[in-house]
Amino acid sequence: METWFFGLLLVATLLGLAFEVLPKALLALVVAGIGLFAAVAFGVHFHHGPGGHFVPAPVALIEWPTLGVIIGSSIFVEVAARSGIFTWSAIRLLKASKGDPWRLLLLLGGLTLVFSAFLNNVTAMIIVGSLTVVACKRLEWDARPFLMVEAFLTNIGGLLTIISSLPNIILGQKAGITFVQFFVIAAPYCLITSAVTLVMARVLFGIRPANDPEAARRVMEFDEWETVKDRGFFKAAWWVTGGVVLGFALQSYLPVFSSEELGLQFVAFTGATVMLLLRPKLVDEALRKVEWSLVIFFVGLFIVIGICGHEDVGVLALLGKSVQWLIDNTGMFAGAILVWVTGILSGLTDNVPLAAMLAQMFDPATTPPDIWWAAIIGGNLGGNITPIGSAAVVVGVTLMKREGIKITFVGFMKVAAPFAVAQLILGSLYVLLLRAIL
């Protein structure tokens, strides 16, 4: 009885998210409330805290480290962005292109990868996409190919580090993958897939190298220092950002920092705190800019997924059996198939609940590494299939619409399909390779 009830609740949640019947945060709160009430009514017992102390169900079910990384990184990025380091870098690369469209695509593409690796994907797309729109207007170029490629690369760059995207944080933390392990495994795939995406863009969009003195003159009109208000803060922000990246990289190797009690969230909050100490006046503004609706969405989602994953409820155990069936019956191709399944599902609905469900279904002790990676790769790349597949793609499409570029759901998919298919094929091949070497 409980299994069917909560199974239906989970399906309703996913459908509600896919069809956007309510704002995500509100939907998550509604289903979390129903789920908690029903769970207690059905007599489901939740975890107890350390030493056997009672912990209320919502507190026990929420993945606090994940929320910590999201909130800490969000504050850090917001304050760092105010220093101008991201806009400054973006304009420097624009000028380095010397007005050559192919060079510009390569440079802004590379920047998108780096930004989406260390910022959240939406912020990366907002910064690079805005510059692209302004630069293309100045150069009298069509912004569409650039925005499309940047949106694709945002999702690929979201694979580069464990903090790059929400599925990475959820699945990577659960699988016990460290920052460095994640980067070492993900980086080759990101580089290959990015290179293939850029070459495809060159062929499909007809972007060719060109030496146009007028275009070169126009890109040189951009002054990167115009986006920097305080050079002292700008320099300090570079140091702190470097420190935070190093902190994420070395966290698992440093004494005290490597303790499970602290984790990546401690690094994120340390970076945020140091940034705020540099600019105390920004405290209120930075806190307001945290996407609290996303945080509330996570809170509700963790509660629902947590209930469904509870041993007395058994919904995720049931779904886990089907994944286990897939693994048992498809042998070495299980991971490759899972890349496509998670990719298509996350293209149609939000990839966060999918990642959260998979994280609950997979047992870190017994699940092979290629299965974790299949879920991570598919969960990130699915965003490139549809114009609503990921928040970064939504930003790209919004920028196109603001520029008067008409793009329909099907029109986007027609353009995106070759890219998404190529990326998923490469993902499948990479997972097969990982199965052989890990």
Add this chain to the structure above:
Amino acid sequence: MRERDLDEFESMFRRAIIPTIEVEKIGLDSILLLADFGELTPACGIVAGRLAERFGASVSTCFFLHLEDREERDRAQRVLDTLPGSGPGNGGEIRVGDPIVELPKLIAERRPGAIVAPEPFHLHCDPNERDLLDSLLIATPIPTLLIRNTEVDEIFTNIVAKIPGGRTDLIEQFSLAFALCEKGGRVELLHVLEQARLQELVDLLEITPEIDTEQGAAGLLSAAKSRMDHLLKGAVRVADEAAFDVVADLRVGDPFVILPEVARDCSLLILGSQAAHTEFLESRAYALMKAVPGVHVLAL
């Protein structure tokens, strides 16, 4: 979707575009050198000669005598004989009559590209008339270089150009400074934004009315400041390839306080005359020139 963030970043990147000012090529065919009996006339001759050499221009000279007097005429001729363009054999003109009347006639006849004259202009007439002549020189549409001390060796090395208004003024003044400044020199582009004349500048810069309604006077001031700052920086960018330094200096306040402070030690002050269509004595450029005594002035 954070539409506001998109707006914010787009606007930040748009503001980062600083269109380069295009320098106009300055041509100068003829220079009219006005002479008097004062100690500044030889310095005027030196400067006119240097300008003529640089631009390949001819120099013609003129000496005004208020009344016909043989002795004065001989004395004037001796002065003219020492000046370029009117040395022995070249003549140079001596005009008799009221300079206020004669000068416009002379300009109409000769159509010079520039005038070089001492300031003050030593005429045998009353002080008010002398002021009128100075005003006339400044208000004439022809660039007028007023030599105000005898040190002219480095006149084109440290130039302050006070930009009165929008892009056209800037291009005009910067092009001149660009043509005049010597290698290794320095040009300071100064704009003094006055609260009292803000609307005038806003109109000149064609600042959109939305800013006005959204943010009021503070928004207008900030927009005008930002636009002017961009214009000045556009000129600085051109000068990156020049053989001299260009500095942009944007101030808010009273030009009669700021200009003397900035231009006190410069070798040449370029002033945009805004009095071409007003009474001479109301010329702001003239009043500003008087606020910076002893500094050579190029009045446009």
